[in-house]
Amino acid sequence: MGLPSLLTDSRAIAAVAAAVLLSVVLATRTTRTSSHGALPLPPGPKPLPLIGNLLDMPKQRPWVGFAEMAQTYGPVISLSVLGKRIIVLNSVETLVEGLGKRELAGRPHLVVAGELMDFNRTMVLVPDGPEHKAHRRLSHIALNPSAVQAFTKIQTESIRRCIDRLATTPDYDKEIRVAVARSIVEMVYGIKIEGIDDPFVVCADTVFEALGDALVPGRYLADVIPMLKLIPSWFPGAHFKREAAQVRKELDTMCDYPFGLVKEAMASGTAPYSFVSSLLDGVKSGSIEGVPEEFISNVAGTLYGGGVDTTYSTILTFLLAVSINPRVQAKAQEEIDRVIGKERLPVFEDRVLLPYVRAVVQEAMRFYPTAPVGVARLATKDTVIGGYFVPKDSVVIPNAWAVSRDPGSSGLPADEFHPERFLNAGPPPDPSVYAFGVGRRSCVGQTVGENFVFIMIASLLASYTILPAQDEEGRDIKPKLAWLDTTLTRPEPFGCRFVPRA
């Protein structure tokens, strides 16, 4: 749901009315002059009095609407909505410049999700400051490109299990999701899960679903009128406080329960190597100092939510694209057969030997980025992007989808699946540069995610020819190239068949 769709329900109308009043108070913030000499604000559609650009906000798939605006106003756009300044970055240059700034390491403050549900304890929402810095340091120790080599075995095993089952399962997407969830839970805690009905997975999925819901603009009035958080939970209409309290409890369980299991296993000497056990070992040996244990459990708890849907969605985009693209499959399979042979499945170390498969992976990341408008940042100080003034407290949106439409000099249409675009001269921007964010809040799971996606895609191509589903008469059902209108998107449900290769 985009911002203007708020106007369709009464709760939202109340929210907008209240926000209009609030905007009068905040108006000074959006109109004040640049502290960076005479630099102007970025251009954008002309705002109306009080509501600003509320009516200009794209109704659906905001990434598409913002990209269209960029055609008129250029890569950096400025909008003012109900007193809040929003800056959208639509080119690789401005996205990299902007997100790389120290002043953009903040996240927008969310009353319900951040404070009441307590997602501010997790790495994705924790405000910029010493705690976030400690979370990053911990993640870097255990997930830097050389440390994650320790996890490729876990990833490969989980993928092999999934590949074996795909020939017979009617639920291919469930199988892929289990493979991703399994490898992340085992990597983080050393715990093996069987399926998506595992209690940890159920709890984590509930928690992150609640977060996704709370992030829908206008979902909670308290995000517009923060003082509502002070009303008691029993008060009529305070159901948001009861809902938030429930989520908070589940978030505590999600972070603390598996963490406790690792500690018990370590005490009895049975804990396998994992993200958590390696960091707890570091604390015990003194190589990691000044970090409360609870930071480790908070970071660990975030990794499931940060990693599962993003990785799963990228694999689904790959499957959707290649199911109607036999040419690309045949070319990739020829490369795999020639370089690796048919006796074994590809492993991570084969990556350097498979340039076409690598380009398929890049193209899957580019074709429809799973976080099309990234994760919003907050400017914690005045700054400058692309030569424009960006005031403190602006919300900055990196439009990764707009960057993914940049054709480079290949001339190949952006909405067609052509891995060749990354092998020709003048390639488009590399998705590994923009699809994971940049700078102090960039994705800490980038290497581990990219490794998983490579092994999974190479193994799928080596094992199966992927075709569209068929109707009762055996005719192919051409899938729709359509993605959900959600902040973390994935293809709309589609059918496909996995035909084992000889």
Ligand code: HEM
């Ligand atoms: C294809 C896979 C993935 C994609 C496309 C992706 C994308 C992103 C993006 C766009 C951000 C926001 C970055 C920013 O604000 O600049 C992010 C943040 C994050 N990602 Fe990923 N991600 C992926 C996989 C993973 C995995 C596998 C993990 C964990 C193992 C993970 C954990 C996180 C965390 C914890 C953050 C928050 C970082 C912070 O706020 O400091 N991600 N990711």
